[in-house]
Amino acid sequence: MTETARVWLVVALTLLGLFFSFVSMVGVLRLPDVYSRAHTASQADTLGAGFGLAAVALTVGLAGAGFKSVLLLFFIFVTNPTAAHAIARAAFEEGIVPWVEGDDRR
Amino acid sequence: MWWVADAGPSPGDDDPDTEASADPEATSDSDAASAPASGAVIVPVEPSSTLRSTIAHIAEAAATEGASALHLVEIASWRNGDPESDERAAAAERVLERAAAWARADLEDSEAPGAPDVEVVMAVLGADGYLFGADDYVRVLAEYAEANDADRVVLDPEYTPVGNTTLLQPLEFALSNTPLSVETAPVDRPTRRERFRTEATTGRFVALFGLSLAFYLLLGDPTYWFDAVTGVATAAVVSITLSRVSLDSDPAFPRTPMRIVRGLIYVPVLLFEIVKANLVVARVILDPRLPIEPTLNRMRVIVGSGLPLMTLANSITLTPGTLTVRARDSDLYVHSLVPWAREGLFDGPLERWTRFVYYGRRAARLPSPRERDDVAILQGPDATEELPIAAADGGDPGSGVESESSGGAAVEVESSDDSTDADGVTDR
């Protein structure tokens, strides 16, 4: 891979990461209840972080510290949904009823 | 049916020389206000962790309340004449004798005035036929109670006649339909930490040791002697303390590498699904009208417990639009953001992939959850089932509470590994 291609790939991955993190933030701010917020928090944010860390791995190079970045990526992909599940389950055990159409909670 | 009356006279008759139990009105001077406990008390016995404290509680209660006899009964889970029935009867008798010895010792130590008058009787019930379920157990117990003039049943909180299923609540419910009074002995149950622990085997130890050492050296410098020494020490500590907790089955030769290979095939598929679905959900979220229709759904999945269930639940959560709220045995409660995501979930591609990863290609061919009729929508206009939640705010309070309590007994045992295994230690 030539260096220019790598540079632009890093730029593209970073922008994708920023985009999905932005979606995650908008979701967390706009969605009506904790369950729907957990969706974007676990998914869009995981993907955003994934793209960001992939960009870092590509920048640093896999030979050096980059594999730590890959490790981090793997770790976030395992733990983020688990944490979201734990939070959603805690909400469920507290007895918080999921929002449905027509509910005026926001 | 046979029973052993170890103290001679037929159980339940009132000894003429005891004022305490001769007259039901003047039971025992210490505790006349308490339960109408002049008759006999029946205690179903089964080896359990709380049996000792239950016996202690019963002996004390029987002594203070002036019960005439303490019947320790074992309900047979075998049938006389079957192979091995003799051994099982002998084992049951040993348990009964031990319990009776405890009861007698407790009665001797008791300072209540009625203590010397309480008889201890042992019996094995129901060995002349097969018993199915709580109703049969109650029938046998009620017959025995009538024959022996007993009016009270005290249950050990950990009482499980069948071995590993929780029968206590159905049993209590069925007993409440009889004239017998029922109570559960108020003894402390041990905390249930044991279910996280499995047996320690060499295979698991070696696997965990290798994994943690590899992880340590990956982060450190494998060629530097200091890292090698500290790595071995750390891995030893980790595998000694955690090999019982982290892995629930031994690594096996053809199976474990195959699972890793199939898992590697699954990763790009999952990544593609995640990106594709994320784009759709991003459009929904960035839409100014916010066109969401969230519902909670239930889906019964056919994957093993433990790691396969965790893989499936995490895959569902990672795929946008669906979020696993809880995993109870094989029932997954999944929150979906848009109907499109719900339909995709019910088609079951993730379930099939999980089965492929863990059990191979042939196991992956099965009908989708929708075709199996293993799905339910719990909310919204298309709801097919009630929400199993104690409605805390909003919603209607009556309906949810009821279904929670009726379902609670059967699903007592939560699948324990759905969120614990996430530190990257796997048994693949």
Place this chain on the structure above:
Amino acid sequence: MSLVDASLAAGYTLGDFLLVAAAGFAVLAVGMLYRAVVGPTMQDRVLAVNVLGTNTVVILAILGAALGEPTFLDIALVYALLNFLMAIAISKFTVERGGVL
């Protein structure tokens, strides 16, 4: 010459771009902070702090790459571990029945 010194456009290098991207992630994190403050439920706050933590991990990693400090990645790794533990622990101990694990 490492990749961060490669020029991108108009004399700016990839390192500069990554710094700007890290700033962007930080701005997004401030948005999350709103949810962590407003709530309304405990779980909302935990969720927001969890997402904030993930963002922090990414910011740390990007800064490590942009500034040529590979040790930042170790810090990010530890931060990610603690972030996960925090979410699990809080959701376990805020529930009365406490059966989250």
